[in-house]
Amino acid sequence: MWDERYSAAEYAYGTTANDFLAANASCIPKGKILSLAEGEGRNAVFLALQGYSVTAVDASIVGLNKARKLAEENDVAIEFIHADLSDYDLGINQWHGIVSIFCPLPSLMRKQLYKKVATALKSNGVFLLEAYTPNQLKHGTGGGKSIDLMQTKVSLTSELSNLEFEHLLELERDVIEGKYHTGIGAVVQAIARKIT
Numbered sequence: 001m002w003d004e005r006y007s008a009a010e011y012a013y014g015t016t017a018n019d020f021l022a023a024n025a026s027c028i029p030k031g032k033i034l035s036l037a038e039g040e041g042r043n044a045v046f047l048a049l050q051g052y053s054v055t056a057v058d059a060s061i062v063g064l065n066k067a068r069k070l071a072e073e074n075d076v077a078i079e080f081i082h083a084d085l086s087d088y089d090l091g092i093n094q095w096h097g098i099v100s101i102f103c104p105l106p107s108l109m110r111k112q113l114y115k116k117v118a119t120a121l122k123s124n125g126v127f128l129l130e131a132y133t134p135n136q137l138k139h140g141t142g143g144g145k146s147i148d149l150m151q152t153k154v155s156l157t158s159e160l161s162n163l164e165f166e167h168l169l170e171l172e173r174d175v176i177e178g179k180y181h182t183g184i185g186a187v188v189q190a191i192a193r194k195i196t
């Protein structure tokens with residue numbers, strides 16, 4: 001599905017960074033960031049332009065090819081990895097930040113991935129996320145139709161219990177990002193730090 005969506009010439013979610021990420025990226029200590037489900041590169045390019053060293057993972061080769069093009073156009077170097085997050089090795093004490101912007105994984109896969117997040121972050125490292133909540137189903141302005149792919153404050157606190165949340169909010173906001181995020185959206189936002 002994602003390869004097909006990304007086959008259009010236009011960027012499905014635009015080329016501008018996600019608003020929540022753009023407003024809060026400075027919470028992440030300068031250094032290495034892993035971007036989960038990066039898609040066509042808008043967020044990775046933004047982070048690289050802020051001076052971070054970015055590794056971007058996605059399962060869509062078509063999306064990653066467009067991401068490479070966007071990185072070239074912006075004259076930034078980004079490491080792109082074609083991988084499925086179900087078996088991607090996040091490493092140990094690797095990252096100053098892990099970013100997840102609209103990364104719709106089945107809950108079982110997501111829980112397995114999140115077990116690795118705290119270990120993969122460096123001390124003081126930050127996990128930053130925005131995702132649709134089940135309330136998004138009433139809007140139809142983006143995201144899929146499966147509640148299993150959505151997240152809430154409750155799921156995040158349970159699945160990332162070894163991180164310290166500095167921001168955790170469910171809200172409705174305008175999410176206008178390309179052709180597929182088209183208006184008022186029900187989202188959850190999180191900024192959580194590894195304190196060890």
Ligand SMILES: C[S@@+](CC[C@H](N)C(=O)[O-])C[C@H]1O[C@@H](n2cnc3c(N)ncnc32)[C@H](O)[C@@H]1O
Nearest residue numbers: 002013037038039058059060083084085101102
């Ligand atoms: C809604 S798009 C968001 C892309 C990007 N994060 C953004 O905000 O522009 C969801 C992305 O998740 C990726 N994805 C979905 N399941 C995945 C998986 N199991 N492993 C890696 N990437 C996955 C898709 O390829 C797609 O690029």
